[in-house]
Amino acid sequence: MTTDVSAAEPPVPACPGPGPDEARWLSEDEQLAWRAWLFSSLLLHDRLDRDLIRETGISHAYYEILVQLSETPGHSLRMSELAERCLSSRSRLSHAVARLEERGWVRRQVCAEDGRGQLAVLTDEGFAALEGAAPVHVESVRTHLLDQLSPQQITAMRDIGETLLRHLAPR
Amino acid sequence: MTTDVSAAEPPVPACPGPGPDEARWLSEDEQLAWRAWLFSSLLLHDRLDRDLIRETGISHAYYEILVQLSETPGHSLRMSELAERCLSSRSRLSHAVARLEERGWVRRQVCAEDGRGQLAVLTDEGFAALEGAAPVHVESVRTHLLDQLSPQQITAMRDIGETLLRHLAPR
DNA sequence: GCGGAATAGTAAAGCCTTCAACTACGCTAG
DNA sequence: CTAGCGTAGTTGAAGGCTTTACTATTCCGC
Structure with a gap:
């Protein structure tokens, strides 16, 4: 097999000994771990998102x-602070809040301290919508994530997640 | 604080004892594990995708x-088989292959056995593009994922991922 | 205070994804 | 053989996200 390519192996197999500027290819184990993480996280995000949309429209x-x-x-919250917390640009x-405003769930308000700023404010209707959606979402997180894992796995997942966060979102 | 809402806690705190059709809210530990997974996986996907686009345009x-x-x-591969393997609709x-065709990296070919089917075929140019991108991507996966974790964490990540895959993508 | 740089947020264009038709072909029962 | 149904794949419209550019406001050094 001289034509396999994946995240683990080069399109053309690397030389036996890695050269000076040879990329470090993934070992079999690394490959399997990476692909398991990749596919499971894609599927889980997709599943949770679809469940939530189907049952609540959010x-x-x-x-x-x-x-x-x-x-x-x-x-x-200030728009930019909210963006940061939501891992959003x-x-x-700005687009998303515009749509939530149309639904009457959030309103904008000029910021008192900084004339440039806008405050996104959750309305009572928005809070009610969240109250309705939260149990559905929690149930979904349980069903597809927490109920599938042992307590040890949940601990390990947290540990791994926090480790990655320190690298990806320092501070 | 009677107004906190998150994936873990209801907008209004649940009653002390869970009622009959009371949702099962997340414990502090479950909440922390879930949020760590959520944010780290979002950030990692985003980071890997951006690295790859910036350095290779793919x-x-x-x-x-x-x-x-x-x-x-x-x-x-047949279009539907390819879609399944890519976790894609x-x-x-179909849209994506159309763009890859414009780049000359893939071509379509009617399937011999089944007149309804199409075969997506990787061109030599497509293979070359992959050869160019693979080392960049592998390096990125190393830097942002594998190098951050201990061997035990990598093993645990694989274990968790495979467990979730059995649930989310049975068979 | 005042001119320029930095910051907060929005707007527009283009790409990507989704959803819901729609076409074309194959399979099977009568 | 042919009607009807199921399957493979595509298409087009609608909406979301990214990028880039733009406006408005504030901050800062003088």
């Missing part, structure tokens, strides 16, 4: 915005 | 199509 991205606002005293958040 | 979704084709004898794959 995508996970929008749900996250509502959650972040609800967790804040005053149920409001400012532009993306 | 998104991870397109890269995966090329990989799957390259791993097949004959460097070709048929429509999505």
Whole structure:
């Protein structure tokens, strides 16, 4: 087999000994671990998002915005702070908040301290929508993630996630 | 605080004892594990995809199509088989293959055995593009994932991923 | 205060994905 | 053989996300 390519192996097998600027290809084990993570995370995100949309009409991205606002005293956040907490670009958040505004779940308010800023504020209707969606989402997270794993696996998952977060989102 | 909402806690705290059709809220530990997984996986997908696009102009979704084709004898697959392996809908794959065709990396060919079917075939140019991109991508997977984790964590990650896959993609 | 740089947020264009038809072909019962 | 159904794949419209550019406001050094 001289024509296999994957994340683990080069399209053309690497030389026996790695050369000076030879890329470090993945071992069999690394490959299997990486692909298992890749596919399982894609499938899980997809599943949770679809469940939530089907049963509540709220995508996970929008749900996250509502959650972040609800967790804040005053149920409001500056647009950029909200974007950061939602792992969203400012532009993306701006679009998303516009749509949530149309639904009457969030409203914008000019920021008192900084005339440039906008405050996204969760409305009562938005809070009610979140109250309705939260149990559905939690159930879905349980069914497809937590119920599938042993307590040790859940601990390990947290450990791995936190390790990666320190690298990917320092501070 | 009676107004916090997250994936773990209800918008209004649940009653002390869970009622009959009371949702099962997440414990503190479950919540932390779930959120760590959620954010780290979002950030990692995003990071790997951006690295690949920036350095090669190929998104991870397109890269995966090329990989799957390259791993097949004959460097070709039926459209629906390819869609399944890429965790993609048929429509999505159809659009994507159209773009890859424009780049000259894939071509379509009617299937001999089944007149309804199409075969996606990797071209030599497509294979060359993959050869160029693979080392970049592998390096990125190493830097942001494998190098961050201990051997035990990598083993645990694989174990968790495979467990979830059995649930999410049975068979 | 004032001119320039930096920051907050929005808007527009283009690509990607989804959803819902729609075409074309194959399979099977009568 | 042919009607009807199921399967393979594509298409087009709608909406979301990214990128880039733009406006408005604030900050800072003088």
